[in-house]
Amino acid sequence: MQVILLAAGQSTRLKPISDKNTLEFNGKALIEHQVAALKAAKMRDIVVVGGEHNLEKLKSILKPYKNVVVVEQKNLKEGMAGGVLAGAAKVGHKNIMVMSTNDVVDPSVFEQAIAGAKGDVDGAIVGAKVESYFPGGYLKFDKNKMLTDIVEKPGEGKEPSNWVNIVLHIYNDFPAFTDRLKKDKSKADGRYEHALDEYIKKGKAKMAVVKYAGYWQPIKYPWHVLNVMAHYFDNQEPKIDKSAEISKTAVIEGNVVIGPKVKVYNNAHIKGPAYIGEGCVIGNNALIIESMLGNNCVIGYSSEVTRSYLNHDVWTHGTYVGDSIIDENVSFGSGTVLANLRFDEANVKVDIKGDRTDTGTHKFGAVIGSGARFGVNSSVNPGMKIGANSFVGSGVSVDKDIEEGKMVLLKQSWTVTKNNKMANTDSREKLK
């Protein structure tokens, strides 16, 4: 079986976080985790479909992997259908697995899906079990577990099953499906699903529904990055690299990975699970709890980083970062605070493409794009997004999203008068 791994999506709902595929977890890009998992499941040939925005990065990341080719989907407006067809041009077998990097799953799903596609069927489609309503496509199937319909976003209470379609589809006769897909004239947005629907309804294809109740995490919204981080924590083995320098008074507890050349200074405290990338510096008295740091981060003196994801080269100094997602090359001036709890302690909402979207949690901080800078004593309200390459001036209290590439400076008003109160040192002794 060959795999078409769809990685061309532009992650617009993830903004200002850049392409999910290149985000690293435990020192490995997400795309690499997924390719490695497929390889471990004995998938030999993998065609990764990228877009103009990430093609070179994907190629560079996947260079070490044999039998993995990266192809470009030229027209990204053609959505998933376009991605599948771009991949189809590079595969030769009839037996194909189509998978998307949007979904993080347990590798056990591959075996299950392959088993499901065996026997007298034309393929298999994986349904992930959901406990509460999820705005996706629900699988309807007959008593033989053969797919009869996919109901898109039925609304809470109207779900036809507990099983939601995730893009992990096996086709035993892929050309039969792609012939149909090529001819399909429906809109890009739902063209793949429409062709699949026609394939089973008009084409009488039998697609077995594989009921998968294991780990599944879509990466659609920024806060999903924190969920995926937690997943990779669950799978990490604690390790402190020999080249790391750790002060005797520093405390490292729980499941913590500390990369090469990391320095941990006096009285710093790392409470696992945590991952500290190569070359990071953890300053005096710093506190890191359940967080993942990319390479070369500097968590300065008296900073706290809690339940957060920091990409490479993030610098803090007397900063509080809680429940936040920070892309690479971001720095925070001393005294910057990312607030992570509303006054009313309600769930934090984030503006996603104009919709106030509930993060599902009452503790959520900020989402910050790469290249952002924060002046000293700046503040960010819960749920704010700061665009890439935007600079937030000293003393600014961010209470609305900042677009990318902006310079935001504070305009303060002062009263300036003659100072008639001379300060003396007489009282100093008594103040000590």
Added chain:
Amino acid sequence: MQVILLAAGQSTRLKPISDKNTLEFNGKALIEHQVAALKAAKMRDIVVVGGEHNLEKLKSILKPYKNVVVVEQKNLKEGMAGGVLAGAAKVGHKNIMVMSTNDVVDPSVFEQAIAGAKGDVDGAIVGAKVESYFPGGYLKFDKNKMLTDIVEKPGEGKEPSNWVNIVLHIYNDFPAFTDRLKKDKSKADGRYEHALDEYIKKGKAKMAVVKYAGYWQPIKYPWHVLNVMAHYFDNQEPKIDKSAEISKTAVIEGNVVIGPKVKVYNNAHIKGPAYIGEGCVIGNNALIIESMLGNNCVIGYSSEVTRSYLNHDVWTHGTYVGDSIIDENVSFGSGTVLANLRFDEANVKVDIKGDRTDTGTHKFGAVIGSGARFGVNSSVNPGMKIGANSFVGSGVSVDKDIEEGKMVLLKQSWTVTKNNKMANTDSREKLK
């Protein structure tokens, strides 16, 4: 002898701090401290007079005490006279002690007062010794130490003695006094004192003046809470509860009480005298000096609390709280600072019912009502009062009192322009 303990006062000068009677010191409400002291002095029957605002709380607190009844003064406008009469309806003896919870005294005063009321007199009245002018009623007495007059607020330099009237009065024939009190037609405000005056002048009653030079602290203004706190520190025995979890690198020094289930994290430092209530969490690197914490407070990472009184459920995080009084259920966002020293280092003044009132100290922070919330990086000037259930937004610098139940949000002006300065990571290495 039976006791009428007056506890119906509404503590308006103490605002935004709630009823003094229910404030806890060393884990016990003030009313309970006073009842326990009376019991220890062999007072069997105690009638506590409360008001609508605190009746249920008083009943609940005093439930475990035998022969203590709580009665309601229906019309609080009738002041002390009304309170005494409400209590009078519940006592049967002729020999009665009238006392107010406004005054914190050493228990030795009771024995002194009782001794003073013995012999050929109609009762005794306790005078507390003052070293400097106090705006109260000064006792005038003859060579036999019999009260001749009470001079209200004579003004500095015009005091008839060093002895100030505190409400600890013993009547050997209480009905004789209350008959007079019931008929008295003077204004509520001074009616009790007027009746007492008539009782000695027209009624020829002999009230012995008891000269008391021991500990006396009225609780009239918020800062008196800190004085009372210091008093209870003087009387506490250091103790660390067995169920407390204290990090090996935490430092506890001096006279410190640590309650059950308290957690003290790494490198936290508690400098006594201090009292840490049940279930509190003292975070990494936190510093607590000469302060009292109610139950379930969380003093977060890198917070300092110095010379302050915190009621239950107060949360700090990267916060400085100095010389302040904080009622229950208050939380401070990271970076909040309560300033406690004026630029000119003069005594801090607080606005009490429209009067700028000198706290008598140059180090004084804020007075904060229950249910208040502070956004990140907010600041409070010395001597400010923040009303109960008021929320102070991120970045707000409080320079005037905030009434209760307000939402105060910062309106900032920014200049937002295109950012032409791209941040790169090239310089990061040299910055390390």
Added chain:
Amino acid sequence: MQVILLAAGQSTRLKPISDKNTLEFNGKALIEHQVAALKAAKMRDIVVVGGEHNLEKLKSILKPYKNVVVVEQKNLKEGMAGGVLAGAAKVGHKNIMVMSTNDVVDPSVFEQAIAGAKGDVDGAIVGAKVESYFPGGYLKFDKNKMLTDIVEKPGEGKEPSNWVNIVLHIYNDFPAFTDRLKKDKSKADGRYEHALDEYIKKGKAKMAVVKYAGYWQPIKYPWHVLNVMAHYFDNQEPKIDKSAEISKTAVIEGNVVIGPKVKVYNNAHIKGPAYIGEGCVIGNNALIIESMLGNNCVIGYSSEVTRSYLNHDVWTHGTYVGDSIIDENVSFGSGTVLANLRFDEANVKVDIKGDRTDTGTHKFGAVIGSGARFGVNSSVNPGMKIGANSFVGSGVSVDKDIEEGKMVLLKQSWTVTKNNKMANTDSREKLK
């Protein structure tokens, strides 16, 4: 040989830092360092020329030194020429060294200069070697190393040599020179140099150029104070005074001098080179890196002071001070941050008499005059100057220089509305 040591300059470019001569390095005023160096080089008689602004201080500092007299230059507008003539009135020898306290040099220069003035010459003039362009007077000399001209600020690329004139001039027949100087009618600003020029050109005097390649640091701009500090660090021997009290958990590393009666509290960390003056208090968790502190400074809880010069009586509390120069009797409210890195990481510039002057470094903080006060959570941008006796209010974000003697208070706008969100404690447990 007698020495005229010029110390009457008003250091206008150093503002708001006060007179350089009285700034202490390693517990000794700069003037004292220079007198001591001259004494060590066997200079017996030294005439120090001061001005009205520093005369008494100079006298007081130099009192213990024999054969050192302090004279006043009455008219400071007469510049260096006036200073030299004021000194000339107090010297008797013909053989005179003229030196300025503007330049910090290695004591080896004196021997070199004296040797250069020997033989068949009328004196010597010291040239300090420069590697890059310096806006001073460049020495032009003939093949016998006899001075032929001083070219003032020739512009980069047009320098006649690598040797810059520093005020360390020896005259073998001083009266011959001063006769000329007295009669010179050119403007005060260049009168000394003009007279010297005439002395060699019209007077045919032979002034040998002494090429000095050792340590040389002019003190012209505030940031030069940090360079001089580094110089004195290089010459200090580590020492911890016996009367200092240092917590067992404090860390002192590198070349550190700790003066008498200093207290270093728990988990404080001092990374040398550093100098901590008498009576300083270093609070819990404080971090001090490569900095010099005068006497009686208090570096409070959770403060960082990095690569900075602090004069006496500077108080911090939860403050970040980086790459800054702070004159005496300054205090910082909790949460104050002196930013020391621009967003674009370019060299920091400082406004010196109207010119934006490059400090030559991308890490530079603030320059703060004596008697300044900072309110809580105030911020200062890189390169700002705060005048002496100016008070900066709570929450102010300083983005332009503050003149001396100003009271700067923040005018904030708030929206104040009824708060409909009551805070409860129900959620507290889950938040812990």
